[in-house]
Amino acid sequence: MTEAKKEKFIVPIGPQHPALKEPGNFEFTVDGEIVTDATVRLGFVHRGIEKACETRNYTQDMYLLERVCGICSHVHATAFVLGVEKLAGVQAPPRAEAIRVLAAELERIHSHLLWFGVAAHEAGFDTLFMYTWRDREVVMDILETLSGSRVHYSVNILGGVKIDIDQKLSDLIKKDMDFLEERTEHYMKVVTTDETFLGRTRGIGTLSRDRAKLLGAVGPTARASGVKRDVRVNAPYSGYKEFPVKMVIDQTGDLEARFVVRLKELYESYRLIREILEKIQPGEISTRIKRKIPEGEVISRVEAPRGELFYFIKSNGTEMPDRVKVRTPSLCNWGTITDVAVGHKLADMPMLLAGIDPCFSCNDRMVEIRSDSQPSQMMNWDGLRKYGIEYYK
Amino acid sequence: MLKGLFTTLKIALEKPVTTQYPEQRRPVHTRFKGRHTLKRYENGLEKCIGCALCAAACPADAIFVEASENTDEERYSPGERYASTYEINMLRCIFCGFCEDSCPTEAIVLGDQYEMSFGDRHSSIYTKELLLEPVSGDAETTPQKTKPGEFTRSVPVMQDPQD
Numbered sequence A: 001m002t003e004a005k006k007e008k009f010i011v012p013i014g015p016q017h018p019a020l021k022e023p024g025n026f027e028f029t030v031d032g033e034i035v036t037d038a039t040v041r042l043g044f045v046h047r048g049i050e051k052a053c054e055t056r057n058y059t060q061d062m063y064l065l066e067r068v069c070g071i072c073s074h075v076h077a078t079a080f081v082l083g084v085e086k087l088a089g090v091q092a093p094p095r096a097e098a099i100r101v102l103a104a105e106l107e108r109i110h111s112h113l114l115w116f117g118v119a120a121h122e123a124g125f126d127t128l129f130m131y132t133w134r135d136r137e138v139v140m141d142i143l144e145t146l147s148g149s150r151v152h153y154s155v156n157i158l159g160g161v162k163i164d165i166d167q168k169l170s171d172l173i174k175k176d177m178d179f180l181e182e183r184t185e186h187y188m189k190v191v192t193t194d195e196t197f198l199g200r201t202r203g204i205g206t207l208s209r210d211r212a213k214l215l216g217a218v219g220p221t222a223r224a225s226g227v228k229r230d231v232r233v234n235a236p237y238s239g240y241k242e243f244p245v246k247m248v249i250d251q252t253g254d255l256e257a258r259f260v261v262r263l264k265e266l267y268e269s270y271r272l273i274r275e276i277l278e279k280i281q282p283g284e285i286s287t288r289i290k291r292k293i294p295e296g297e298v299i300s301r302v303e304a305p306r307g308e309l310f311y312f313i314k315s316n317g318t319e320m321p322d323r324v325k326v327r328t329p330s331l332c333n334w335g336t337i338t339d340v341a342v343g344h345k346l347a348d349m350p351m352l353l354a355g356i357d358p359c360f361s362c363n364d365r366m367v368e369i370r371s372d373s374q375p376s377q378m379m380n381w382d383g384l385r386k387y388g389i390e391y392y393k
Numbered sequence B: 001m002l003k004g005l006f007t008t009l010k011i012a013l014e015k016p017v018t019t020q021y022p023e024q025r026r027p028v029h030t031r032f033k034g035r036h037t038l039k040r041y042e043n044g045l046e047k048c049i050g051c052a053l054c055a056a057a058c059p060a061d062a063i064f065v066e067a068s069e070n071t072d073e074e075r076y077s078p079g080e081r082y083a084s085t086y087e088i089n090m091l092r093c094i095f096c097g098f099c100e101d102s103c104p105t106e107a108i109v110l111g112d113q114y115e116m117s118f119g120d121r122h123s124s125i126y127t128k129e130l131l132l133e134p135v136s137g138d139a140e141t142t143p144q145k146t147k148p149g150e151f152t153r154s155v156p157v158m159q160d161p162q163d
Helices: A002-006 A049-053 A058-066 A073-088 A094-122 A126-147 A167-193 A195-201 A209-214 A219-224 A255-279 A329-340 A346-355 A381-391 B002-012 B053-057 B098-102
Strands: A009-013 A025-031 A034-041 A296-304 A307-315 A321-327 B036-038 B063-069 B081-089 B108-110
Touching: A025 A346, A034 A329, A034 A346, A049 A058, A049 A321, A058 A073, A058 A321, A073 A094, A073 A296, A073 A307, A094 A126, A094 A167, A094 A255, A094 A346, A126 A167, A167 A195, A167 A255, A195 A255, A195 A346, A209 A219, A209 A329, A219 A255, A219 A307, A219 A329, A255 A346, A307 A329, A329 A346, B053 B063, B053 B098, B098 B108
Parallel strands: none
Antiparallel strands: A009 A025, A025 A034, A296 A307, A307 A321, B036 B108, B063 B081
């Protein structure tokens, strides 16, 4: 009996993930039903976007970076554009900044509702999933009316925004916000009172404030654990200086808190959108920006729906950037998963994973594996090309 | 339990939110960015002058334009040049609408068509024949034979410069 206990039993999950629709590999070491260790392996969707940025000009990069993630595409473009504008010493007009915030908040609503649906699906509550996705369609529709696309809005241009809002559009958005607010109230009731749902969320995956701080959690995951971390409040950028937001904090730190924080953030978004539509000043929506960006380095931070998004842009004075580094919020939150997973049942894992709102396409970072047994697998472009031709022969 | 059944009944009487796609179509919004069209003037001449600004602006390098000289015997567009080759690779296109913004003659417009599927990669390249809209009314198709000195200006005078 004691012999058997020493044996480690590892349950591999993924890369074809049974619950989430994106590739990620997890290895859970289990003792019976209880998880004793967890590791995560990422990078299955590496597309080399950072490298590709170096061969395109700034305008092209904006569109490319918008495609890092299919859900939070606007924030990626905003982070990049803000950085480039800072380098060029250009300030977007106030109306453009307000429209940027408007699009960002609409995107947050869309992202949170999407996540809410996915999380409900993981909990086995498919009715809720259907309802949230139906309501998400409302905000998707607004985004289509606003920008012409449902997913990659392309609202930003260097030095401003591309689209403008008029009275008709603003009335439509306000009407839809009322509908969504009413629905969100219903979801809040479901999340905090429904017995079956609470069984999956209350007291599960509790992340204490100190652990969240230590593991560098960001976004709603951190805020659900009581960490005051929100770039919109801590370091207001773009239109958030003019339209401040209130930080939503919960001290509990369990899965339920993460639901509550995200739903409360929805209320905050509705309020902010209404405020912007009321107070937006008429004026220009873009300024001119030179094609060549002056030499320099810049750091740009924005609050994506999942947390803090970080961009580092290095310019060498030409039309193309020298280096673009993207650090996405999902990447920061993985540490919390491997930490809180220990001691939970294997059946809780999908919910825990869904709880941080993981985005796998955000995790396409290059990782160099240093192993004693294997030589380094770093390749240059020619070597990689040759390898590819050989491989597909 | 009655309350639950009441909810079921209430929802059952609601209109379905889904659309039966191939039969029912959801109308697209005015700002929707669908398949491109190359526009013509009312007299049948092509608006595109082959300046390739769209190709330069395209973030995805999806557009290829080759220009040729117009003559009064064979006139495709006003001004000196016209696009003899105009190709958009729909697999590369990201429908950002930058070509529309950059066009000086408002020749390329992103329309409302979104049903584009192809069996092979070759048919993903839309040629000028596919993109160019048909002539309206009784206008003559290009190339036209025109009087010399009639169409010397390639970019039309803008009615509303603020637009």
